[in-house]
Structure formats: C-alpha cells, structure tokens
Amino acid sequence: MDEVLLRSLTPSVLAILVRRGADFAAAEDAVQDALVEALRAWPATPPRDPTGWLVTVAWRRFLDAARADAARRRRENRLDEEPASGPVPAVDDTLQLYFLCAHPSLTPSSAVALTLRAVGGLTTRQIAQAYLVPEATMAQRISRAKRTVSDVRFDRPGDVATVLRVLYLVFNEGYSGDVDLAAEAIRLTRQLATAYDHPEVAGLLALMLLHHARRAARTAPDGSLVPLAEQDRGRWDTAAIAEGIEILQAALARDRLGEFQAQAAIAALHADAPTAEDTDWVQIVEWYDELLRLTDSPVVRLNRAVAVGEADGPRAGLAALAELGDSSPGTSGKGDPTPSSPSRRDSDPISSSRGHPVPRYTAVAAYLHERDGDLETAARLYAEAAHQAPNLAERDHLTRQAARLNARRPH
Template identity: 85%
Template structure:
C-alpha cells in the first residue's frame, strides 16, 4: 500500500465532495472512511483510477451518513442523484482547501491541525504525536475547527498571507513523533507554489529549503544544539541550498519584496558563506532593515542586533539591543553572547544562566547552561592564575 499516494490524493478527493455540496466536516469524515476502506481493499485489488475510486467511495459514505440522519433530511435535495463511478474530474480544488484551513476565524493551532489533516492527509493520531498531545485532545481541536469552517463558501480570493503563515508554523515545529513536519511543510508549500504564482509563496519555499539544508548539522551526536557558526558546513545539503537560492533569485527579480523573501535572503547569505568568518554581515544587517520595515517585528530587531554586533562590533550590537524590550524571548541570551564578544565574561556567564532558566525547551536550556559553565571555568582559571602570580 502506497501511503504517500493516499496522502497526495486526500485533498483533491475532499475538495470534490465539498464542491458537490457536502459541508466540510461531513466531507472530511467521509474521506477518512474511504481511506480506511482503501487500506483494506487496495492491497488485494488495486484500482485503475485511485482518485476516482476514493471519490466514489467517499461520496457513497457521505450519502449514507446524510440519509441516516433524520434531522438533516432537508439536505437530501442536494444529493438525490448519486454520481456514477468513473474517472475523477481533472479539476483540482486543493487550493480552496488551503484557504479554508487558514480561515481567519480559526486559531493558529487549529488552522495548522486542520491543514495537516485535510491538505496533508495525516491522521489525527499522527498529528497528535507530532505535537506531543493526547489523541483525544487533537481530535477535539480538529472537530471544533471543522465545525467552524463548515458552510464557508469561497466566492472571493483567499488570503495567501494567512496560508503562508500557517505553513510557516507547521515548518517551525520541525520533527517530533512519527511525522517530520518540516518535510511535510516543504511538500505542502511546493504544492502551493505549483498552484499560485506569487513571489511570497516562492520566498517561503526558498526559506524552508535553505533552513532545511542545514538540518543535519544543527545537532551533535549526543543531541545537543550546534550554533550556526560552529556547524560543519560539509554536512549542509548543497542541492537544497542551490534550489533555494535559485527560487529566491527568481522571486526577488519580480520586485515585490515581502517578509518571507527577505528572511530567505538572510538565510541565503548564511548558506553562501564558505565559513562563518566569511559571512557578509553587512548585507545581513541591510536585509534585517528591510524586514523591520516590512514587519516592525521586535524579534526581527533582536536578530538585527546580533547582526549589527557581528558587522560593527559587540558594543554596537549591545547599543541596538538596549533599545528593545528586555522581556523579549532570547533577549537575555543575545545579551550574553554580545557581552562575551566584548570580553565581559562575568556578565556573560550570569546572563547565560538567566537565559537558560527562561529557555522554552530542554535542548536550548542545556546549550545555554553549557555556555555559562564554559565561561565560569574560564573565570575560575583566570582567578587561579591571578592568585598564583
């Protein structure tokens, strides 16, 4: 059984049912029933037209559910005549599902879960494992999201920016459970890029590819984090880097700069540097200036402070950092790094320890604790040499 084939067909089958008049929640349930039936039947009797088979079975399951529900008999006018089995329509409504799953009435977490279920074809169990929550919790989240978008009609263009934000959230979850969400986000974004000619869609795809190219070098064999400057660049995926840079160049040539293109440009400058020392930090600062203009994001300004510290020296970076809210995530860690670069090891060690206490996850906390311990060892050694002299 080709599970990847089933997942690739799922959004198209769901879209056909919605186009025929089924509400989203009922259509999604029927498609899931059809997928279960496919897993049972196909190994012994594979169909000639896989999508057509799924559409036929899902539509029949939908009709059965509608006819069994006396409280909804008024809807039977929509489904009096059952379409006969045959080749599936060549119309691809998958794009509409992207916009449906990124509906503005949904919370970001619900939009992500619904996208993975309806467009990605993942099971509730897979999504729950990926997000490290109980399956029942994820099932409730998806059910609420389906109820929210049921009955929504697409009589106007969807918001591409919202769809991209959802896909970006999926990508940032990375890998957990038995689903590689970073790879899944790339697959879905490639699909969207094939359907939508938009420079920001290309920009997001380029950004994902450039970040994903460094994945193998991000952690040591013991699972500890490896900072960008210390990564073995020989482990970076040069094919993904070349593809990402090529996509980005074409997007930038259209002169419709957006947030994801600017982020991808920063990632490309890192990826293009043969060594950390050869990174073009001046250009990176310029791209962060563009990002700040586009987003006015404090996180962008925080990253810009790091880049300024590399381009113009740690004191310039600390001056840029001083203008930002100290409660920002990673603010203390950035301050620690810049103070270390400036030679103030005592302050840096204290700040690394404070940052570790506030870290959002265990790998980051362990990394920051190691930085604090490393500097404290250097301070102790310096103190011992001073006492012996």
C-alpha cells in the same frame, strides 16, 4: 502503499465532495474513511484512477452518513442520486482548501491542525503525536475547527498571507512521532506554489528549503545543539540549498519583495558562506533593514542586533539591542514570538515560532557581552537565559555556555 501519494490526493478529493454539496466537516470525515479503505484495498488491487476511486468511496461514505442521520433527511432527498462513477474532472480546488483551513476565525493552532488533516491528509493520531498531545485533545481541536468553517462559503477569496503563516507554523513545529512536520510543510508549500503563482509563496518555499538543508548538522549525536559557527557544513544538503537559492532568485527577479523573500535572502547568505568566518554580515544587516521596512517587529530587531554585532562589533550590537526597550533582560518581554538565538548558535529567524521573547533576548545579550570581553556579565546572562529557556535542549546549551565562562573567570 505510498502514503505520500494518498496525502497529495486528499485536498482535491475533499474539494470535489464540498463542491457537490457536502458540508466541510462531513466531507472531511468521509475522505478520511476513504483513505483508510485505500490503505486496505490498494496493495492488492491498485486502481487505474486513484482520485476517482477515492471520490467514489468518499461520496458513498458521505451518503451513508447522511442517510443514517435523521436530522439530514431533507438534505438526503437532494443528495440521493449518486453521480456516475468515472474519470474525475481535472478541477483543482486545493488553493480554496488552503484558504478555508487558514480562515481568520480559527486560532493559529486550530488552523495548523485542520490544514494537516484536510490538506495534508494526516490522521488525528499522527497530528497528535507530532504535537505531543493526547489524541482525544487533538480530535476535539479538529472537530471545533471543522464546525467553525462548516458554513463558510467555499468560493470566497482567501488571504494568501494567512495561508503562508499557517504553513510557516507547521514548519516551525519541526518533527516528532511518525510524521516529519518540517518535511510535510515543504510538501504542502510546494503544492501551494504549483496552484498559486506568487513570489511570497516561492519565498517561503525557498526559506524552508534553505533552513531544512542544515538540519542534519544542527544537533550532535547526544542530542545537544550545535552552534551555527561550529556546524559541519559538509553535512548540509547542497541540493536543497541550490534549489532554494534558484527559487529565491526567480522570486526576487519579480521585484515584489515580501518578508519571506527577505528572510530567505538572509538564509541564503548563511548557506552560501563556505565557513562561518566568510559570512557576509554587512549584507545580512542590509537585508534585515529591508525586513524591518516590511515588518517592524521585536523579532526582526533582535536578529538584526545579532547581525550588527557581527558586522560592526559587539558594542554596536549591544546598542542595537538596547533599542528593543521593553524586551530588555529582567522585563516581561512583550511582543512577537521569540527571536532566534545568538549568532554562534544556528540563528535562524524561522526557528523562533514558540516560547517567550525574554530568554532569547538574554542569550543574545550574553553573547554580545562575551564578545565585548565582559565575561562576568555574559556568564550571569547565560545562566538567566538557561533558567528561562523554553525547552531542554536550549537550557542545556545555555547552561554549558555559562559554565564555560565561569570556568575561565579568575576566582
């Protein structure tokens, strides 16, 4: 049984039920029941029309549920006539589902969970495993999200920028359990790119492909982080890099620059360098300047400071870092989600979706001070950053950096 095929059919089946009059929450439950039935029945008797089969079964499940609910008897009279089975009209409402699941009334975490369930076709258990939360907790989150959007008109125009941010968050969650969320985000973004011809959609897809291409080289066999400069570039996925660059070039040629295209351009320059020493840091700084014009955030400024430190020297990087002001070491560090780690690590803007801005700022400062020859300050800052790190892998990496410098200092 091809579960990826089932997940790819989910949004169109759900959209058909909603278009026929089912409310979103009930329709989504019915589609999930149909997917479970498909997993049971299809291996023995695969249907000629998978979409039509799912629509028929899901619609019957919806009618059964409606009949069983006394509060819906009036609605049942309107829905009682089941549409004739047969080929399903080739109408793709996937795009509207993306917009619905990324509705502004939802919190980011709820929008992500609902997108994975309704558009991605994942089960509540799979989503809960991916987020490392109890299944009951995730079920409540999804139920609340479905209730929130149940009365939203299906034909309202949506905001593609919100949809892209939801997919961006899905990608940043990485992978755990039996669902690879990074790969799932790429699949969903490909689907969106098919339904919506927009250069920023293409930019996000390119960005995901370029970062995902380096995944195999990011960790050592023992699970420790491998700095970008030390990664085995022979393990990078050259096919994914080539595809990402091709998609990016086509998007940039449309001359409608957006932040995901700019981020993808930076990722492409990292991917295009045969060695870390060959990285075109000057051009990367220029792209960060473009990104600042599009979205002036502390995250972007922190990443730019790293690039400036590489292009113009550590003192120039420290000067750029000082411009961040309130996010300096030892302060509360307010602002956007955490920036990426220092450039000797795999410093990807896309890897910075969670946590607190202070640890990454402090780690960047430590790296730049080390490059400037101030080992004592660098060691102290690495230790501070390790103490504040949002996960064990980063904490271990930064602790090792502090220990390495302390071992080099005269006693």
